[in-house]
Amino acid sequence: MRRGFAVGLALLLGGLGILIPSGAQAAPGAPFKLPYRAGSAYVITQTPGSGFSHADDYNRHAVDFGMPTGTPIVASAAGTVYFEGWTNGGGIMVLIDHGNNRCSQYAHLNSTIINNGNRVSQGQQIGTSGATGNVTGPHLHWNIVYCNSQISREIPNSVERGTSYPTGHAPVSQNGGSSGVKRDRVSDFNGDGRADVLGVDSSGKFQYYRNQSGTLAGPKQIGHGWSNFKHVVSADWSGDGAADVLGVDSGGKLWYYPNNNYTLSSPRQIGHGWGGFKHVMAADWSGDGKADVLGVDASGNLWYYPHSGDGFGNPSKIGHGWGGFKHVMAADWSGDGQADVLGVDASGNLWYYPHNGNGLSKPVKIGHGWGAFKHVWASDFSGDGQADVLGVDASGNLWYYPHNGNGLSSPVKIGHGWGAFKFVM
Numbered sequence: 001m002r003r004g005f006a007v008g009l010a011l012l013l014g015g016l017g018i019l020i021p022s023g024a025q026a027a028p029g030a031p032f033k034l035p036y037r038a039g040s041a042y043v044i045t046q047t048p049g050s051g052f053s054h055a056d057d058y059n060r061h062a063v064d065f066g067m068p069t070g071t072p073i074v075a076s077a078a079g080t081v082y083f084e085g086w087t088n089g090g091g092i093m094v095l096i097d098h099g100n101n102r103c104s105q106y107a108h109l110n111s112t113i114i115n116n117g118n119r120v121s122q123g124q125q126i127g128t129s130g131a132t133g134n135v136t137g138p139h140l141h142w143n144i145v146y147c148n149s150q151i152s153r154e155i156p157n158s159v160e161r162g163t164s165y166p167t168g169h170a171p172v173s174q175n176g177g178s179s180g181v182k183r184d185r186v187s188d189f190n191g192d193g194r195a196d197v198l199g200v201d202s203s204g205k206f207q208y209y210r211n212q213s214g215t216l217a218g219p220k221q222i223g224h225g226w227s228n229f230k231h232v233v234s235a236d237w238s239g240d241g242a243a244d245v246l247g248v249d250s251g252g253k254l255w256y257y258p259n260n261n262y263t264l265s266s267p268r269q270i271g272h273g274w275g276g277f278k279h280v281m282a283a284d285w286s287g288d289g290k291a292d293v294l295g296v297d298a299s300g301n302l303w304y305y306p307h308s309g310d311g312f313g314n315p316s317k318i319g320h321g322w323g324g325f326k327h328v329m330a331a332d333w334s335g336d337g338q339a340d341v342l343g344v345d346a347s348g349n350l351w352y353y354p355h356n357g358n359g360l361s362k363p364v365k366i367g368h369g370w371g372a373f374k375h376v377w378a379s380d381f382s383g384d385g386q387a388d389v390l391g392v393d394a395s396g397n398l399w400y401y402p403h404n405g406n407g408l409s410s411p412v413k414i415g416h417g418w419g420a421f422k423f424v425m
Contacts, residue, residue: 031098032076032158033122035065035106035142037241038176042067045139047165048155061152062105062143063165069110069138070261071129072191072241074122074175076104076156081118081126082147090141091132096120097147105150107141108133111261113190118213123175125191125241128261184284184332184339185291186379186387187234187425190262191242195379197390197398198234198245200226202420206245208262209415211381214400216415223257223264230275232423235282235291237307246282246293248274254293270311278323283330283339285355294330294341296322302341302360318359326371331378331387333403342378342389344370350389350408366407375424392418 036042046054046064054062075096082097090107094114097103110130114120131138144154155163160171187195189208197209197216206223209216223245226232231248237256238244245257245264252275255267271293274280279296285304286292293305293312300323306313319341322328327344333352334340341353341360348371353360367389370376375392381400382388389401389408396419401408418424 030157030159030162032104032144032156033175034158034160034171034173035073035076035104035140036067036173036175037072037074038123038173040071041170041172042071042140043170044165044167047167048163050167057151058145059141059143059152061155062141063156065140065142067129067138067140069128069130071140072125073106073109073127073129073140075120075124075126076122076142076158076175078122079104079120081114081116081120084112084114084116087133089134091135092127092130093133094126095145095147095150096126101147102153103145103147103150104156105141105143105145107143108135108139113192113210113262115212121193124193184337184380184387185236185241185243186283186331186339187243187377188236188241188380189234189243189259191240192383193380194383195381195388196243197415198222198425199418199421200229200232200423202422203227204422206264214382214412214414216398220262222262227422229423231277231280232425233280233282234425236284236289237282237291239288239290244291246270246280246291248277248280251275254280268310271305279325279328281328281330284332284337285330285339287336287338292339294318294339296325296328299323302328319353327373327376329376329378331380332385333378333387335384335386340387342366342387344373344376347371350376367401374419375421377425379425390414390424392421392424395419398424 042065045066048061079096079098083095087093092109093107095103109127112127129140189196194211196211204227207219208222209218228250229247234243242259244259254271256270257267258265276298277295282291290307292307302319303315305315324346325343330339338355340355350367351363353363372394373391378387386403388403398415398418399411401411
């Protein structure tokens with residue numbers, strides 16, 4: 001970090017995530033929450049004012065949490081990204097401006113998924129923890145500083161602990177975001193609350209295009225050898241807030257590829273017999289925070305396969321007559337935390353089928369002229385909690401159609417050259 005950021009102690013104390021009871025009371029009106037996801041707990045390895053490296057003007061109010069590299073780091077409060085980048089002592093660092101020259105500071109990160117000037121909400125992921133910069137091991141350095149000088153301003157006053165952060169304690173975070181809505185993470189590969197775009201190109205390479213405030217950055221190659229897959233979909237299977245990838249291979253086997261710090265880990269087979277399905281999609285139908293799988297079989301029946309631990313529970317038939325649809329997709333259109341179904345029929349009309357608890361309600365027509373589109377899918381591209389619609393037209397242009405409450409607003413072109421992609425999501 002600039003100007004005298006000292007070494008951060010990162011003794012893991014043999015117990016990352018161990019819950020240690022504490023009688024500390026949060027101060028009334030505490031504005032911050034702990035900088036990691038709700039329900040998680042990480043050991044405090046260095047407290048404000050300690051003599052090791054938290055004694056100077058830049059670090060005297062800081063708190064260090066020992067945590068493995070790659071742990072999701074979230075914003076402690078809503079604000080605007082004041083700084084994101086590399087610093088000499090603090091490594092990869094983020095400053096979030098909360099007004100009045102007051103910034104929360106997150107240092108030694110492994111990666112970030114936001115940019116300078118971005119508006120972030122409380123609980124929104126901003127990156128992952130690491131051991132960059134001047135450190136003795138992986139940890140998060142959390143501080144409240146003056147934005148323009150990075151001098152330590154005050155001890156973070158958090159909902160969970162007030163201003164008391166004794167070394168050795170592992171406080172449990174309540175930082176689940178301000179909305180309380182379970183987001184249906186379809187294609188949200190980096191877990192920032194807005195869907196990204198993923199695609200398998202003509203050579204079978206799997207490419208990740210990050211959603212960057214409504215435009216696409218990248219691509220970053222995250223896989224190869226996907227040419228022979230029959231279906232490829234993306235949704236949050238693991239329930240960690242970032243989309244994973246599921247694919248049906250040429251033999252009809254269904255594979256789960258975990259999202260591992262924005263790359264794909266080795267796959268695990270979670271099903272078979274999917275070779276005859278016309279459409280396969282993944283989304284959180286049940287509303288439990290983990291993706292389920294829906295599919296249209298060769299007879300046009302629509303089936304729901306609930307996520308059950310490592311695989312699926314018994315399927316339920318939730319519709320029929322889907323055999324003639326050109327595109328079928330699942331995502332949370334209504335914003336109630338449970339996926340709905342959208343489909344483009346043989347005439348090119350786009351229909352919305354609301355999730356009604358046990359099945360689908362009567363459809364609502366929300367568009368027409370979709371017959372010539374090569375790819376159509378639904379995901380929350382705007383990050384407002386309701387799915388939008390994206391599509392690749394006959395010329396290979398990628399269009400984003402914002403959800404406007406009752407239907408779709410005028411489209412925005414966000415890419416070109418997508419005509420040769422085998423899968424886009």
